[in-house]
Amino acid sequence: MRAVTVVIPAHDEEALIGRCLASVARAVAHARDRETDLVARVVVVLDACRDTTALQVRRWAVDTIAIDARSVGTARRVGAAHAVASVDVRAEDTWIAMTDADTVVPREWITHQLDLMRDGADLVLGTVRPDFADLSARHAAYWRSTHRRGEPAGNVHGANLGVRASVYAAAGGIRDLVEHEDVAFVQAARAVGAVVRVSDAHEVETSGRFTGRTPAGYAAFLRRVHAWVDAPPLAAPGA
8 A cells, every 4th residue: 555645735725725735635636536545645835825715725625734833844844744644554665745836737736646656756756837818928937948858857846746554754854944944944855865767757837926925936037037037138338
């Protein structure tokens, strides 16, 4: 028997969490169809939500935990602890898949990570692409030209990360950080000898917004790229 737990931190995501949970539910159903003995659990951690995110989440068959930390690291840590404790499966056979509340995962997202787990991976670093509808045409074209299929850069994204529960514990888990908690965790996992696989198959689509929930998250990165790519051209001398 194997188990997969999906951990989703959420802070005021009423507009986007519905589509996220719909995609996760589809990925879980696909995994269960393929592996009839699979134990699956989805945990949403509501961190300092002041909007209707909690109301949106109640429409789905997921576990919810409410905290008031205002820290994505704490939210991921609390969610992972709850998820692993709620499944009666050996840590070596339990997989923790992480994504974000503003992200849509593909149907094969979980099964792909489980396949890599079977092949010996302890940690999977997946790729992320922004919703091109949120970007200018120039920005979207730039993104496509700098992200070639089959050549993943190995960047760390909490929105598309998976880890074996035993390795998660050995690495000390996610730290209580307000940003870059995913990068710090991957560094710790590598330090304990985790077998890391990088893959751009079945990448996730995350919001292309420029104002995010963490100071230096993906939204901040997109904002910097937008400012550079879409900057107006310098006027010619004397113009």
